[in-house]
Amino acid sequence: MCPPRAFESLFLALLLLGGGIPIQVGCFSFDxxxxxxxxxxxxxxxxxxxxxxVEAIQITPNxxxxxxxxxxxxxxxxxxxFRLWSKSKGxxxxxxxxxxxxxSPATPNTPVGEGMAFILAADSTLPDGSDGQWLGIETAxxxxxxxxxxxxxxxxxxxxxxxxxxxxxxDVNSINSIKQVSLGGYGVNLSSGNDASVRVVxxxxxxxVAVLVMSNGTGEYxxxxxxxxxxxxxxxxxVFVGFSASTSNYTELNCVRAWEFEGEDIGEDVNLLxxxxxxxxxxxxxxxxxxxxxxxxxxxxxxxxxxxxxMEDQIRGSSMAPRMFKLRELRKATGNFNPKNxxxxxxxxxxxxxxxxxxxxxxxxxxxxxxxxxxxxxxEVTTIGSLRHKNLVKLIGxxxxxxxxxxVYEYMPHGSLDKFVFGDDKLGSEEQPLSWEKRHIxxxxxxQALDYLHNGCEKRVLHRDIKASNIMLDSDxxxxxxxxxxxxxxxxxxxxxxxxxxxxxxxGYMAPETFLVGRxxxxxxxxxFGVLVLEVIxxxxxxxxxxxxxxxxxxxxxxxELRRKDRILDAVDSRLxxxxxxxxxxxxxxxxxxxxxxxxxxxxxMRTVLQILTGEAPPPLxxxxxPAFVWPAMPPSFKEDTDTAFIKSQSTPFTDIAGR
Numbered sequence: 001m002c003p004p005r006a007f008e009s010l011f012l013a014l015l016l017l018g019g020g021i022p023i024q025v026g027c028f029s030f031d032x033x034x035x036x037x038x039x040x041x042x043x044x045x046x047x048x049x050x051x052x053x054v055e056a057i058q059i060t061p062n063x064x065x066x067x068x069x070x071x072x073x074x075x076x077x078x079x080x081x082f083r084l085w086s087k088s089k090g091x092x093x094x095x096x097x098x099x100x101x102x103x104s105p106a107t108p109n110t111p112v113g114e115g116m117a118f119i120l121a122a123d124s125t126l127p128d129g130s131d132g133q134w135l136g137i138e139t140a141x142x143x144x145x146x147x148x149x150x151x152x153x154x155x156x157x158x159x160x161x162x163x164x165x166x167x168x169x170x171d172v173n174s175i176n177s178i179k180q181v182s183l184g185g186y187g188v189n190l191s192s193g194n195d196a197s198v199r200v201v202x203x204x205x206x207x208x209v210a211v212l213v214m215s216n217g218t219g220e221y222x223x224x225x226x227x228x229x230x231x232x233x234x235x236x237x238x239v240f241v242g243f244s245a246s247t248s249n250y251t252e253l254n255c256v257r258a259w260e261f262e263g264e265d266i267g268e269d270v271n272l273l274x275x276x277x278x279x280x281x282x283x284x285x286x287x288x289x290x291x292x293x294x295x296x297x298x299x300x301x302x303x304x305x306x307x308x309x310x311m312e313d314q315i316r317g318s319s320m321a322p323r324m325f326k327l328r329e330l331r332k333a334t335g336n337f338n339p340k341n342x343x344x345x346x347x348x349x350x351x352x353x354x355x356x357x358x359x360x361x362x363x364x365x366x367x368x369x370x371x372x373x374x375x376x377x378x379x380e381v382t383t384i385g386s387l388r389h390k391n392l393v394k395l396i397g398x399x400x401x402x403x404x405x406x407x408v409y410e411y412m413p414h415g416s417l418d419k420f421v422f423g424d425d426k427l428g429s430e431e432q433p434l435s436w437e438k439r440h441i442x443x444x445x446x447x448q449a450l451d452y453l454h455n456g457c458e459k460r461v462l463h464r465d466i467k468a469s470n471i472m473l474d475s476d477x478x479x480x481x482x483x484x485x486x487x488x489x490x491x492x493x494x495x496x497x498x499x500x501x502x503x504x505x506x507x508g509y510m511a512p513e514t515f516l517v518g519r520x521x522x523x524x525x526x527x528x529f530g531v532l533v534l535e536v537i538x539x540x541x542x543x544x545x546x547x548x549x550x551x552x553x554x555x556x557x558x559x560x561e562l563r564r565k566d567r568i569l570d571a572v573d574s575r576l577x578x579x580x581x582x583x584x585x586x587x588x589x590x591x592x593x594x595x596x597x598x599x600x601x602x603x604x605x606m607r608t609v610l611q612i613l614t615g616e617a618p619p620p621l622x623x624x625x626x627p628a629f630v631w632p633a634m635p636p637s638f639k640e641d642t643d644t645a646f647i648k649s650q651s652t653p654f655t656d657i658a659g660r
Contacts, residue, residue, distance in 0.1 A: 077242030095263030104193035113156035113250030122147035136244030445479030508542030530595025539573030
């Protein structure tokens, strides 16, 4: 975290009096969600063959404009140079950048060539003769001494040493890659005409190149190359960052559709004359700074929970950390957190609508009174920031500055599901009731998201707070699961639980065994999902105000009673006006109750739930009478689905319930 102003003064003074020079560290960043003449012409340098067209940078000529595409090369750079390192200060900058490439054949069913590259270069000039196999990076004369480090995306096997015609390579002052990785095994074809999302991260000593690998509409950034590399050994202090590309007798369309860059700005060298002139002033500042620092230190010893020490290191140390925003950016985006831009409020904080680079976003401002503010903040940023799924809310970035904790998400036009489910119970809602078709699609979307968290991630994720207010709806009313403040990642794939000192969750959605064992499991997530299914169908809150989070209370008990009386369809939301298939509805209600079975071993896995929702499997068999809750729960004598085996635990008393 950044120190307070008084401590900055003290720090500056000590360095100056000791003959040292402070290192100015800021942020060098920009973001192009798309390219247009308005947002790019003043910020980018384009070579002769490059231009902005079709909301993208066409690095080499585009068939829509040029008829001649052969033997071309091009470069596009951000105009302002990036200070990569400083000899006088002995520091090296870090950076991470994400960009969207699109390489497609100039005409259908024709061979393509040659490729594109992300480059850091000492000189922005496009070298003559850099077309063809040189990818706009090098020429035959400069190869080996050009002052360029590049990540190449090669679509043609131009050299005997090339792996194939679909690979990524790391080039250091030469077109001959020091490391290559074929993309064939990752399901990515560079020249298919499909977008390829790439992330490059440099921590000052190591460089990592990752590509977004998609499967069934979901994806994660998969590291392809990760090597130790000291860029100051090969590049000057000031470099240009951007892209190059080329064609040969074989042609292709090389374009960049989006580009985001964030790096440390390690600043200019400090003028030594200025240092000596200001020393007398600094002595005065030093004395004042000492008093202010001692006051600040004493104040924060009394409030250690507000220090949040090491938060930035924890987040940046996570895999593929998302973008870090400045507080002033988010204040401007939200109109200084204007109440008119308020979207909602919960136990974790308040959410505001904002505008960043002409893009609508939602900014969550974590409440300073939140008991678990820091832990929930780190959990949310590090967990959801590494996940990619069509039914998860997308995390855009975060900010920690001046004791403000803020998270930036994509904006969901229809807000949260609860205002549609509970209708008039949600004050200010003027929306029409959701049809059964839309409700079914929403339930299916949440199930897909939860199956991804439990079974589709590299590390299993337990959400721990599934409820209607945490389900967001996009412009098409598709469900997006959000609020990962209580989420926990399980490092080992064969472990299904997370032990906790506090029982966390929302009353009404918490499985009965949670209060005895103090563990979050895949089964406790499934229980909460079952409650969600029932409330979406019934339009009723899971527990009335004043009811305890008890298995004998709330919507689950009510549904079991109606099932015992053979009146389960009486529970369906009257606003649906009977416009649904009764057999299908009974099956859905039974599925919800099965997910809320008192015995965690009897709850279906999310994979089984998806099969039931798609009609691949019949609804589960349930008794007519409500089963009793018994603990320890007896495991079933036979169970085909073993991917959610429950890990038994000795009962442990807990009294601190963290409801949200």
